[in-house]
Amino acid sequence: MSPKVTGKQDTKTLLLQVGIELMMEKGYTNTGIQEVLNILNVPKGSFYHYFDSKESYAVEIIHYFDRGYTANLLHVLKNPEQGPLERLNSYCEQNKSMLASQQCRKGCLIGNLGQEMSDQSEVLRTELSSVMDKWRAIIADCIEEGQNTGEIKSTRSAMELAELFSSGWSGAVLRAKTLKSTAPLDTFMELMIKDVLKAC
Amino acid sequence: MSPKVTGKQDTKTLLLQVGIELMMEKGYTNTGIQEVLNILNVPKGSFYHYFDSKESYAVEIIHYFDRGYTANLLHVLKNPEQGPLERLNSYCEQNKSMLASQQCRKGCLIGNLGQEMSDQSEVLRTELSSVMDKWRAIIADCIEEGQNTGEIKSTRSAMELAELFSSGWSGAVLRAKTLKSTAPLDTFMELMIKDVLKAC
Numbered sequence: 557m558s559p560k561v562t563g564k565q566d567t568k569t570l571l572l573q574v575g576i577e578l579m580m581e582k583g584y585t586n587t588g589i590q591e592v593l594n595i596l597n598v599p600k601g602s603f604y605h606y607f608d609s610k611e612s613y614a615v616e617i618i619h620y621f622d623r624g625y626t627a628n629l630l631h632v633l634k635n636p637e638q639g640p641l642e643r644l645n646s647y648c649e650q651n652k653s654m655l656a657s658q659q660c661r662k663g664c665l666i667g668n669l670g671q672e673m674s675d676q677s678e679v680l681r682t683e684l685s686s687v688m689d690k691w692r693a694i695i696a697d698c699i700e701e702g703q704n705t706g707e708i709k710s711t712r713s714a715m716e717l718a719e720l721f722s723s724g725w726s727g728a729v730l731r732a733k734t735l736k737s738t739a740p741l742d743t744f745m746e747l748m749i750k751d752v753l754k755a756c
Numbered sequence: 757m758s759p760k761v762t763g764k765q766d767t768k769t770l771l772l773q774v775g776i777e778l779m780m781e782k783g784y785t786n787t788g789i790q791e792v793l794n795i796l797n798v799p800k801g802s803f804y805h806y807f808d809s810k811e812s813y814a815v816e817i818i819h820y821f822d823r824g825y826t827a828n829l830l831h832v833l834k835n836p837e838q839g840p841l842e843r844l845n846s847y848c849e850q851n852k853s854m855l856a857s858q859q860c861r862k863g864c865l866i867g868n869l870g871q872e873m874s875d876q877s878e879v880l881r882t883e884l885s886s887v888m889d890k891w892r893a894i895i896a897d898c899i900e901e902g903q904n905t906g907e908i909k910s911t912r913s914a915m916e917l918a919e920l921f922s923s924g925w926s927g928a929v930l931r932a933k934t935l936k937s938t939a940p941l942d943t944f945m946e947l948m949i950k951d952v953l954k955a956c
Contacts, residue, residue, distance in 0.1 A: 581875050582875070582876065583783075583785065583872055585783065585785045585786050586785050586876070661874075661875045662875065663871075667871070667930060668871055670930055670931075670933065670934040671863075671867070671868060671871040671872065671930055671933070672783055672868075672871065672872055674861075674933045674934045674936075675781050675782070675861045675862065675933065676782065676786070681934060681936070684934050685934050685935050685936075688931065688934060688935075711951070712947060712951065716943050716946070716947060717947070719931075719940055719943045719944075720924065720943060720944060720947045720948070722927070722931070723924060723927035723928040723930070723931050723940055723943075723944060724920065724923060724924040724927055725927065726927040726930060726931070727922070727923035727924055727925065727926040727927025727928070727930070728923040728927070730867060730870055730871055730923070730926060730927070730930070731870075731888065731919075731922070731923045731926070733870065733871070733874045733875065734870040734874045734881060734884050734885050734888060735885050735888075736874075736881070736885075740919055740923055743916050743919045743920060743923075744919075744920060744923060746916070747912060747916060747917070747920045747952075748920070751911070751912065751952070752947075752951070752952055
């Protein structure tokens with residue numbers, strides 16, 4: 557990482573981007589503000605100009621990360637060139653490639669912080685929970701579209717299937733991180749897409 | 757927590773038990789050795805008599821936790837008074853009750869440490885990975901038994917189904933922790949047991 561600070565807005569964005577990288581790999585507690593400042597070579601006063609505390613920094617990191625993630629999620633899950641089931645598979649493939657390119661490190665910022673901080677900070681828990689809700693709703697929309705076209709089973713509600721899909725995926729990512737192998741992601745995709753979702 | 761230290765062996769066991777409680781809720785990084793010593797009112801020298809470092813303490817905590825967890829897992833998943841599918845449901849119900857009694861705090865020590873420490877400590881990652889493998893094999897045995905009796909679908913291998921079951925459950929626990937609600941666990945049980953595993 558060798559970002560250049562060229563202006564006020566840039567400084568805040570860079571602080572958020574470096575925060576995402578560090579918190580994704582090391583978690584909230586292990587990420588020190590001083591470490592962020594050292595990487596960017598900006599003074600501590602600059603940090604507190606933008607953020608009141610480490611917790612409010614993390615809240616803005618969650619929002620920043622969510623904006624990018626949601627934009628991509630919508631792009632993939634509303635792609636008119638693929639059917640709903642193929643889109644869900646593309647979403648998994650994309651995330652799997654990302655994880656593989658990082659040697660199965662990091663995983664998902666929202667899942668990681670959820671695991672680490674849900675019992676530690678009610679402020680962060682609420683933010684993380686609402687981001688998870690939003691992503692599930694987008695996945696449920698895609699599943700519902702597949703149910704309407706008959707491609708996806710309709711024996712369960714789209715929201716229930718989205719809950720199983722999302723929880724299952726985040727559990728598979730955790731397992732992949734711990735094994736340092738993408739095999740659990742392949743198993744998830746194979747079974748979830750072809751068996752659980754696909755209409756007989 | 758108000759444990760009494762009554763002997764050498766007791767001290768080590770109490771250090772492990774208090775460590776489990778703290779690491780389960782706060783994680784590895786947020787758990788301080790001094791905090792453990794304060795709770796038990798034992799001197800630092802006593803800690804280093806039993807453990808070389810915080811990391812080796814965590815390794816022994818993982819082993820200690822695993823022994824209790826595995827004994828219970830075998831008890832539930834080999835219960836001759838229930839069929840394999842009912843046993844898997846009992847396992848989920850038991851874990852759900854535990855999480856509910858803790859107001860959806862803590863979750864599973866192995867999942868929590870896996871999320872937090874897989875990128876931070878190769879020693880801990882290896883231990884956690886091998887514990888996860890062992891639990892999956894026990895779950896796969898139960899699923900295989902159900903496949904042999906025709907109660908569980910045989911279109912996939914018992915190990916693949918165990919992988920989906922275990923990852924899905926740990927993802928649902930993470931979601932329950934973040935929502936502070938057991939609803940995601942109910943959804944998981946309903947869909948996984950009745951739709952994914954149960955033979956048509």
